[in-house]
Amino acid sequence: MEIKKLSPQGYCGGVKRALKIIIDAQNNPSIKKPIYMLGNIIHNKSVIKKLNELGIKSVDGKKNRLELLDEIESGTVVISAHGASPDVFKKAKKKGLNIIDATCPNVYVVHNNIKKYLNNDFNIIYIGTKGHPEAEGVLGISSKIFLVSNLDDIENLKIAEPIYVTNQTTLSVYDIKDIFNAIKIKYSNAIIEDKICNATTLRQKVIMNQKADLCIVVGDKTSSNSFKLQQVCQNNAHIKSYLVENETELDDNWFKNVNTVSITSGASTPPEVTQAVIEKIKMISK
Numbered sequence: 001m002e003i004k005k006l007s008p009q010g011y012c013g014g015v016k017r018a019l020k021i022i023i024d025a026q027n028n029p030s031i032k033k034p035i036y037m038l039g040n041i042i043h044n045k046s047v048i049k050k051l052n053e054l055g056i057k058s059v060d061g062k063k064n065r066l067e068l069l070d071e072i073e074s075g076t077v078v079i080s081a082h083g084a085s086p087d088v089f090k091k092a093k094k095k096g097l098n099i100i101d102a103t104c105p106n107v108y109v110v111h112n113n114i115k116k117y118l119n120n121d122f123n124i125i126y127i128g129t130k131g132h133p134e135a136e137g138v139l140g141i142s143s144k145i146f147l148v149s150n151l152d153d154i155e156n157l158k159i160a161e162p163i164y165v166t167n168q169t170t171l172s173v174y175d176i177k178d179i180f181n182a183i184k185i186k187y188s189n190a191i192i193e194d195k196i197c198n199a200t201t202l203r204q205k206v207i208m209n210q211k212a213d214l215c216i217v218v219g220d221k222t223s224s225n226s227f228k229l230q231q232v233c234q235n236n237a238h239i240k241s242y243l244v245e246n247e248t249e250l251d252d253n254w255f256k257n258v259n260t261v262s263i264t265s266g267a268s269t270p271p272e273v274t275q276a277v278i279e280k281i282k283m284i285s286k
């Protein structure tokens with residue numbers, strides 16, 4: 001069985017930056033401790049575990065960022081690569097917490113564009129995933145931002161023009177086209193800006209241009225971009241695909257009658273986790 005490692009894959013610039021920011025802060029004696037990640041700084045359990053071992057604390061769970069702040073009374077709070085709403089910054093400041101902002105610059109481009117159009121009295125359609133922290137951060141900017149996740153949401157939407165349309169950075173390049181088209185039909189004058197980031201776009205294009213019988217995507221189940229890679233592979237490239245968090249989730253049966261297997265990983269997956277998956281597949285193929 002041929003094993004092909006797709007490229008690019010793995011850590012994107014925004015994730016590398018966020019990790020450097022938080023580790024540098026932990027190592028800097030002049031920064032107030034303890035250091036807390038407000039929600040997971042990136043969506044990968046093995047990375048969070050390693051950061052916890054360095055002494056960096058996590059607050060996470062089925063709560064939004066504003067609610068999570070109630071669990072922090074002192075020290076430094078780090079805003080994750082997904083960004084946060086203005087109310088989160090205000091509340092952290094009011095509590096006297098030191099704030100370190102690891103929001104990805106690509107996410108800030110989306111925030112800033114939205115603010116520009118809000119200042120010109122536009123309503124905003126934001127295409128994203130309900131409950132995802134990046135969407136939560138954007139929706140907290142204004143009540144004039146309307147989240148849509150699928151075609152039904154657009155059909156049910158009733159808002160006045162002028163309208164500006166933008167999106168979460170980690171969506172599927174292929175799914176979003178249908179949503180943009182539906183918006184164009186309903187609101188023909190809407191200004192649409194696709195803000196799927198380059199890292200996401202490139203990884204999805206590589207998936208589309210590959211030749212394989214099976215594709216293994218390594219990434220956390222909570223990672224939006226990892227999940228989208230698996231979906232693009234399965235639904236758009238029509239290649240059987242599985243999303244695994246680590247090598248223990250591989251099933252020997254998946255590889256029966258497979259001549260070529262490709263491996264890719266999400267933007268928040270550490271290279272050593274992907275390598276362990278590759279080594280296990282090599283063993284299975286013997």
Ligand code: SF4
Nearest residue numbers: 012014104106169197
């Ligand atoms: S996936 Fe894109 S937007 Fe998200 S952190 Fe990486 S570079 Fe930034």
